[in-house]
Structures are given as structure tokens and as C-alpha cells.
Amino acid sequence: MLQTLERTDYDEQDAPAIAELSKATDRVSEPYIEQDDGLLGTAGPIMMMAYGVAFTTAVLTFMGNGEALIAVAISIGFAVMFFTVPLLMMRVRARHDTRWRPPERGSRSNSVDTYTGPMGRASAVVHMVIVPLAVAFAFIGFAVIWVLVRP
Secondary structure, three states, rough: OOOOOOHHHHHHHHEEEHHHHHHOOOOOOOOOOOEOOOOHHHHHHHHHHHHHHHHHHHHHOOOOOHHHHHHHHHHHHHHHHHHHHHHHHHHHHHHOOOOEOOOOOOOOOOOEEEEOOOEEHHHHHHHHHHHHHHHHHHHHHHHHHHHOOOO
């Protein structure tokens, strides 16, 4: 079924107003410059250290079991890729994207902008590292249980 759209006089009267509005919004605005807030520089090493502790604990715990060591080696390879790919992408972005600027000296504020809204810097770092630290403590707990229960 073919339908046609008919113009009314009302549409023709509003056309100049719409054209003026589109010209007003076509102004070239200042490009958005994203500042590095330094959260990843603070939380990244803590996260890497926590996963290092977890995997070291796993390797020491399962030293006698070859099958378990293969699973740990695969997990270590995944963790290396998990941290390496974003680091490489950040370096490429910093080199090619002129909008990405490092922070100026002394310009860091106590509040950072997150997806859920503004948050204190310390709270944001805690939100980023809480899971890796919990995983490290869980691996230590599992290792203690494994060693104590093992005949």
C-alpha cells in the first residue's frame, strides 16, 4: 500500500524558523578536551599487584598438580592480555588523539567524573581496586584451606 505525505500550510510557515534554528546550532564549538584524571595511573598498579599475588598464591598452592598449573598458566596469560591491550591502546590514543591531554601540574581535584556521576578520588580508586583485592584475598584463603585439608 502506497501512502503519500501532504504538506500543509502550517509546515510552510514554520520552515523559516526551523532554518534559523539550524543556523544557530551549526556554530563551530570548541572541541571537547578530555583530561587524564590519573585514576588509572593510581589504581592500575594496585590491580596488577593484587592479581600478581593471586596468581603467585595459585602457582605455589598447585605446584604438585600439572593439570592445575596449566589452568593457572592460561589464567596468567589472560591477565597479561587484560592489562597489556588497554595500556597499548592508551599509548596509541595519547600519540594520535590531540584531544587527550595529560593533566597540568597541580590541577588534580579531589572530585572525579565517573559514569555514575562525580565522586571523590579516593572512593573512585577503592571502587576500581576492591574486586582485584577481594580476588587476591580469596586466593589466599583457598590456598590456606587447600593446604590444611590436603592429606
